[in-house]
Amino acid sequence: MADIVIRNLRKEFGDFTAVQSSSFEIRDGEFFMLLGPSGCGKTTTLRMIAGLERPTSGEIWIDGEEVSDKPAAERDIAFVFQMFALYPHMNVRKNISYPLVSQGMPRAQVRARVAEVAKILGIEDILDRPVGGLSGGDRQRVALGRAIVREPRAFMMDEPLGALDAEFRERMAEELRALHDRMKATTVYVTHDQLEAMQMGDRIVVMNHGVIEQCGPPQEIYDKPATRFVASFIGSPAMNFLPVRGAVEAGAETVAVGDGTFAVPRQNEGSRGPVSFGVRPEHVGFSDDSPCRGEVLALEYLGTTQIVTLRTPDGEIKARCAASVRLRVGETLGLTFNPATITLFDDASGRALRSTLNQGGARDG
Amino acid sequence: MSAFSITEPTRRQKWIAGILVALYALITVMPLVWIVMTGFKTGPDSIAYPPKVVFSPSLEGYVNLFTTQTRLTPEQIETLPPPETWYDRLVREREKTIVGPSRFGQRFLNSVVIGFGSTFLSVFLGTLAAYAFSRFKVPLKDDLLFFILSTRMMPPIAAAIPIFLMFRTLGLSDTRLGMILLYTAVNLSLAVWLLKGFIDEIPREYEEAALIDGYTRFQAFYKVVLPQAATGIASTAIFCLIFAWNEYAFAVLLTSGNAQTAPPFIPTIIGVGGLDWPAVAAGATLFLLPVMIFTIVLRKHLLRGITFGAVRK
Ligand SMILES: Nc1ncnc2c1ncn2[C@@H]1O[C@H](COP(=O)(O)OP(=O)(O)OP(=O)(O)O)[C@@H](O)[C@H]1O
Ligand SMILES: [Mg+2]
Numbered sequence: 001m002a003d004i005v006i007r008n009l010r011k012e013f014g015d016f017t018a019v020q021s022s023s024f025e026i027r028d029g030e031f032f033m034l035l036g037p038s039g040c041g042k043t044t045t046l047r048m049i050a051g052l053e054r055p056t057s058g059e060i061w062i063d064g065e066e067v068s069d070k071p072a073a074e075r076d077i078a079f080v081f082q083m084f085a086l087y088p089h090m091n092v093r094k095n096i097s098y099p100l101v102s103q104g105m106p107r108a109q110v111r112a113r114v115a116e117v118a119k120i121l122g123i124e125d126i127l128d129r130p131v132g133g134l135s136g137g138d139r140q141r142v143a144l145g146r147a148i149v150r151e152p153r154a155f156m157m158d159e160p161l162g163a164l165d166a167e168f169r170e171r172m173a174e175e176l177r178a179l180h181d182r183m184k185a186t187t188v189y190v191t192h193d194q195l196e197a198m199q200m201g202d203r204i205v206v207m208n209h210g211v212i213e214q215c216g217p218p219q220e221i222y223d224k225p226a227t228r229f230v231a232s233f234i235g236s237p238a239m240n241f242l243p244v245r246g247a248v249e250a251g252a253e254t255v256a257v258g259d260g261t262f263a264v265p266r267q268n269e270g271s272r273g274p275v276s277f278g279v280r281p282e283h284v285g286f287s288d289d290s291p292c293r294g295e296v297l298a299l300e301y302l303g304t305t306q307i308v309t310l311r312t313p314d315g316e317i318k319a320r321c322a323a324s325v326r327l328r329v330g331e332t333l334g335l336t337f338n339p340a341t342i343t344l345f346d347d348a349s350g351r352a353l354r355s356t357l358n359q360g361g362a363r364d365g
Numbered sequence: 366m367s368a369f370s371i372t373e374p375t376r377r378q379k380w381i382a383g384i385l386v387a388l389y390a391l392i393t394v395m396p397l398v399w400i401v402m403t404g405f406k407t408g409p410d411s412i413a414y415p416p417k418v419v420f421s422p423s424l425e426g427y428v429n430l431f432t433t434q435t436r437l438t439p440e441q442i443e444t445l446p447p448p449e450t451w452y453d454r455l456v457r458e459r460e461k462t463i464v465g466p467s468r469f470g471q472r473f474l475n476s477v478v479i480g481f482g483s484t485f486l487s488v489f490l491g492t493l494a495a496y497a498f499s500r501f502k503v504p505l506k507d508d509l510l511f512f513i514l515s516t517r518m519m520p521p522i523a524a525a526i527p528i529f530l531m532f533r534t535l536g537l538s539d540t541r542l543g544m545i546l547l548y549t550a551v552n553l554s555l556a557v558w559l560l561k562g563f564i565d566e567i568p569r570e571y572e573e574a575a576l577i578d579g580y581t582r583f584q585a586f587y588k589v590v591l592p593q594a595a596t597g598i599a600s601t602a603i604f605c606l607i608f609a610w611n612e613y614a615f616a617v618l619l620t621s622g623n624a625q626t627a628p629p630f631i632p633t634i635i636g637v638g639g640l641d642w643p644a645v646a647a648g649a650t651l652f653l654l655p656v657m658i659f660t661i662v663l664r665k666h667l668l669r670g671i672t673f674g675a676v677r678k
Contacts, residue, residue, distance in 0.1 A: 052573050073579045085570035089592040099578035146578070 009058035260291030290334030426643025491556025563597025
């Protein structure tokens with residue numbers, strides 16, 4: 001197994017820059033997520049690591065060895081494609097054994113290995129079927145089988161669950177994570193689904209427009225977003241943003257929002273330009289004596305919790321509270337914000353202002 | 366099938382469709398059947414009026430096609446030893462005798478060598494070129510592709526005179542190699558364009574999967590891309606063969622004694638004393654066979670889907 005270090009990796013297609021000077025580290029045995037919206041350069045990054053795309057500049061180190069000039073075949077990495085790319089003219093067994101045959105492994109050994117992998121994945125009964133008739137989940141397993149049979153140094157997976165329907169995704173996600181926990185293989189997993197990333201990943205890199213916005217464990221990314229993009233991309237419903245009145249000084253512990261003043265984590269950094277006040281829906285509370293008032297526009301019942309949409313003079317706010325709280329559409333409530341969880345964002349750069357909350361958590365990538 | 370039709374056709378609709386198809390097939394196949402039949406008629410039967418549908422079959426046409434004969438007087442025939450083989454006897458009954466094989470066999474062989482040779486070369490070069498155009502960054506790719514296509518914008522025969530002179534200078538006139546090269550040159554642009562279309566349709570991920578699995582680019586090409594391009598290769602090969610097999614004008618112009626193909630030869634089959642229709646029909650029937658067999662052999666590739674749905678697009 002391997003650790004992977006990416007340094008200043010950059011990829012241009014003509015005038016278009018798909019990936020801009022990315023740097024991050026993937027630790028040995030980690031389940032690492034590349035998360036971002038469509039077209040942000042996730043696949044391109046993954047393909048560069050695997051050796052399917054030549055970087056315009058930058059370095060890729062696998063196990064302390066610079067590999068950016070090595071062909072894919074020599075990097076000892078397995079790749080699970082978004083659309084699986086099972087060889088259609090071969091049956092399941094042949095598909096899985098194909099990587100071993102290329103290494104010139106003796107036949108008996110290939111058979112044994114394929115049987116072993118099939119057992120792990122629970123696909124022993126379909127080994128002799130053609131791949132054409134398989135269900136999405138079985139194709140997914142065969143694609144995984146082809147990847148793990150070789151015992152490569154690392155796995156690259158490009159939205160491996162993207163082609164499955166919702167119900168099946170959940171199950172495959174669990175299977176995948178369980179498989180990883182058993183094999184402890186370094187895995188780089190691309191997805192645009194933030195829930196999937198949060199649920200499965202040890203650490204996440206969030207990309208946008210070819211730029212790395214933040215890198216860290218799921219909780220850190222959720223609680224201490226480094227940029228406004230990350231804050232709104234992660235979490236559903238997204239973080240609420242309210243305009244802060246006036247400038248924010250370094251050392252401030254309160255800021256003015258609407259008609260009130262609210263406590264925030266001690267700011268280590270000030271900003272002269274406009275600043276936004278970011279609060280997650282679950283950290284919005286109700287209190288009649290709060291100066292910030294909102295009128296309930298809609299209630300969305302989610303079983304254990306509910307999402308309350310409120311209109312305030314500074315824009316709409318969504319709050320998440322227990323489903324048992326009785327609320328009516330049209331009533332006006334006072335809003336409170338859990339001070340320890342607030343992040344302030346500089347509107348011009350989109351960057352989170354450094355505070356005691358996120359100091360050290362911001363932009364390590 | 367029913368997945369694609371909104372409503373299953375009724376029994377009656379199926380019957381009507383079936384009858385229409387059968388009728389159409391009958392009309393189009395008629396001339397072919399007539400030629401095959403004529404090949405098995407005797408000379409007088411072949412020109413009988415009204416035409417004979419029921420006749421006693423004879424191999425006269427085929428014998429005439431493959432042999433050269435001379436007419437003898439009954440007295441001369443008396444002097445000959447009795448006929449040894451069935452075809453000797455057949456010819457003797459018509460007051461002729463076989464003096465040797467005709468040139469049809471050799472012409473036919475020329476057709477086979479030149480037709481299949483140029484088809485193989487066109488498809489081989491075409492596949493490599495199409496793969497390169499489809500997968501790699503080729504400088505001036507669009508211009509090159511247009512240039513390749515533009516070689517077909519003029520009817521090939523319009524360049525007959527320069528080609529004739531060029532062949533004479535290069536010593537390619539009336540050689541099999543010359544004809545193979547010529548037909549390949551004509552077919553290649555079609556092959557490149559057709560095959561590029563087919564290869565473009567094959568997702569790159571297959572090769573990339575093979576590259577990652579430890580295969581070289583070339584191994585990935587022939588182990589993964591070629592099997593999936595089989596449909597395209599088969600149909601391209603059939604197109605190329607049909608052109609090379611049927612080509613007449615260049616064959617007349619550039620070949621004579623040595624490398625002549627069957628198309629210019631068949632019309633020259635004139636029996637002693639008039640056009641020998643059964644022999645011409647026999648030649649035409651035999652001439653049809655290779656392309657038919659080739660098409661039937663490749664049919665399963667033509668009908669097979671490219672990817673069996675193993676890829677989600
Ligand atoms: N071969 C290429 N030539 C030109 N542009 C490309 C090429 N490959 C990718 N791009 C562009 O680079 C950008 C990033 O592509 P990439 O496939 O990495 O995105 P992604 O994050 O994987 O998106 P998705 O979630 O849609 O798969 C896209 O805008 C895409 O159009
Ligand atoms: Mg992608």
